[in-house]
Amino acid sequence: MTDDQITYRHSGLVCTDHTLDVPLDHARPDGPGISVFAREVVAEGMEGRELPRLLWLQGGPGGRAERPNAAGAWLRRALKEFRVVLLDQRGTGRSTPADRTTLAGRADAAQYLTYFRADSIVRDAELLRRRLQGDRPWTVLGQSFGGFATLTYLGLAPEGLDRALITGGLPTLTGHADDVYRAAYRRTVAANDRYFERYPLDRVLAERVAAHLADHDVRMPSGERLSVRRFQTLGITFGTASAFDSLHYLLECAFVPGRGGPVLSDTFLRGVDSVVSLAPRPLYAVLHEAIYAQGGRPTAWSAERVRAEFPEFDAAAGGPLRFTGEMMYPWMFEEDPALVPLKATADALAHRTDWPALYDLDRLAANTVPVAAAVYRQDMYVDHDHALTTASRVRGLRTWVSETHLHDGVKADPGVLDRLLSLS
Structure with a gap:
């Protein structure tokens, strides 16, 4: 695993870029590899402090992490107390790309992309966490599909999480x-x-x-x-x-x-x-x-x-x-x-039929990680009823139901992150 670090400053932020080599299939650590990119951001003047890290899991699938110069309201709020890690999920941004050009020569393109779902993203995040801070857990903030990945994280590697925050991202756990x-x-x-x-x-x-x-x-x-x-x-x-x-x-x-x-x-x-x-x-x-x-x-x-x-x-x-x-x-x-x-x-x-499960229902039912989720009544992308049913199946998960915010509430209003931090 490599970690090429480049640090620069702009707009009151100190940014450090990380590039890591990870296995394509985490079950075959010695098999083919890809790279994932992450940008760590800290407020200028706080770079020397021992701040906890917060991992941002972007919506999508297939969306690169927000860039610091155009990020939503949540980032400035998070930087008051965290080092924020912006992960370009595999296949996106500066991670090894997966698009019409890079996939064109692959006879196994469909099989290759089965490794680009939430379970693989979580395992990438765990390698990144250990690289950045060893065994110490971190906070994760998952927006939309990032919330789906957060639920996978809670079942797959809860030891990596200090707490989990989810916005507009509680999917059905068992529905088709x-x-x-x-x-x-x-x-x-x-x-x-x-x-x-x-x-x-x-x-x-x-x-x-x-x-x-x-x-x-x-x-x-x-x-x-x-x-x-x-x-x-x-x-x-x-x-x-x-x-x-x-x-x-x-x-x-x-x-x-x-x-x-x-x-x-x-x-x-x-x-x-x-x-x-x-x-x-x-x-x-x-x-x-x-x-x-x-x-x-x-x-x-x-x-x-x-x-x-x-x-x-x-x-x-x-x-x-x-x-x-x-x-x-x-x-x-x-x-x-x-x-x-x-x-x-x-x-x-x-038409694929052999998909593995994404959520460990037993571990979610026995969860001990503090979890808070914002559920938006008027969310067009994630169903409100599905979200509340899922919330009831995760032990200790606390919800805040907003009647006014839409799906991008955490990007539009820093008060959403405030609410989640206080709930958790």
Whole structure:
């Protein structure tokens, strides 16, 4: 294992970069390896103090850790009493990348990516913890999918944790992906209702855009075609306070005069591309259903199958247009150039049946690590009822249910981290 350290300062922060070699498969420590990257951040003037460490586990899957110059409100609050460790989970950021380029030459790409779930991430974190501070446990703060990984951590290596904090990240422990997406579609319907209640004129405008896309071959500045169903995926912005209104500000500049009548503006199309393209985070699409897979039942493109139970999302059915949310579909691997080379890999993962369990239910029931979780009543991404059921199955877990925060509450309001620290 290597640890190449580089330290630098900016904006009142002292940052130290760490790169570690870890096994691809932790059950085969002498087998093929990859690298993981982590950035340790401490407030300037406090770098000489013996501060406890807090590990930030990013949402995703497939999202790199936040960068210190653009991190949410939680970071400045955490730096008052912690050294914060920002881990680029395997396959993301400066860790060994997993994308259409690096996976293209791998005949075993699907098998390779089975090692990129929460269990492997936790084992990477344990190697990093031991490298940085030996046997001393640390605090973990898991946001969204990072909360899923935190629950895996509590079952896999609780000795590594001083306490665990979770925000918007208590998944079902035993439910199938179908259960997850069935609940997600219901929440996405409600999010559409909230959006159009705020911006009632956008309903007509969104339907104008969809009609235009249905009748024309519209290309984004990247050259990719914008289909109606891809346009509908802009509803993913409804899930966070920081992005809820962004669709409105795209739609208000959707059309400009063209030679033969109104056409979609470059400003609009470029803004859409920045949301719908998965080039910066392909693992988000490839592994999205795999993070729920356990036991012998495949996910089998759950979001696509369950969508048939919700005809209100069928843009061709004649009803009002609705936007979809955090769902990944097989057709995305035909329309998004960043995903096209990964289509066979994604399909193989969707039909895989030998997934190991992600959560140790017995150890969670006997948990002794202090755990606090923020559950958001209006969370579009993580089901409130699933979260509370899971909370009841983890011994000693204390919840705070917020009626007002959305999924990114900890990034928007430093008071969320305050609340979790006091609960734990």
